[in-house]
């Protein structure tokens with residue numbers, strides 16, 4: 001269980017995240033929603049300890065994550081894998097090596113220097129790529145792939161970290177609608193098939209409603225909604241996005257396209 005208590009992050013006099021408290025059960029798929037500047041990225045970055053909290057605590061399975069230093073902090077970062085909008089792959093390296101980077105925390109430094117990856121890790125990385133239909137491009141340079149393919153490689157890299165939780169910060173923000181669906185389905189697969197908790201920042205309310213089993217809505221650094229997607233009313237959506245209600249809710253009931261990667265699980269599992 002991830003527990004966040006009174007978490008606050010100030011930049012100067014401005015609180016980017018202001019007294020956030022919530023608990024996330026293992027295996028949940030939680031969407032963090034809200035308009036630009038609401039504090040979504042800062043919240044995820046604090047959980048991964050990329051941003052330092054000004055106040056409050058993060059606990060994971062009883063351990064105080066906020067107090068971790070050195071090796072223990074590195075281990076926590078491996079257990080809480082981040083996925084970014086811009087994929088963060090090493091373009092000149094091949095896809096398989098990029099995925100193997102997810103094993104670095106497990107390797108003694110000499111092995112990572114000479115890139116002597118154990119056979120088990122290579123098999124794990126290959127199998128992770130195959131999970132997302134990417135086995136065929138394992139030997140290609142990462143920068144030769146499309147955005148959607150690169151994000152799937154980043155997700156495979158996160159998976160081989162064997163994380164307890166995946167923190168995805170707008171993972172589909174630079175993708176077209178088709179790749180958006182493929183990448184969201186890959187995250188859904190990680191969640192449903194491997195049981196890994198996913199905390200995912202999303203701009204789009206429609207996407208959040210179709211994939212997440214719980215939504216945390218942020219506005220000006222504060223949590224203003226925490227509940228099931230069905231409980232998100234028009235007035236809360238309006239507060240979250242500062243828009244006319246019909247602009248926010250209008251497309252929410254649009255037909256959902258079928259997900260090609262998850263025929264067995266389907267969208268119903270997440271809806």
Ligand SMILES: Nc1ncnc2c1ncn2[C@@H]1O[C@H](COP(=O)(O)OP(=O)(O)OP(=O)(O)O)[C@@H](O)[C@H]1O
Pocket residue numbers: 011015016017034035036037038039040041042043203
């Ligand atoms: N390193 C920083 N230094 C100063 N201010 C920052 C820093 N990081 C974030 N902020 C400010 O904190 C607030 C929250 O930013 P954050 O990036 O968390 O929002 P967000 O919800 O992720 O927005 P977006 O949807 O645009 O990604 C914003 O006002 C932002 O300008």
Ligand SMILES: [Mg+2]
Pocket residue numbers: 040041042169170201
């Ligand atoms: Mg952000």
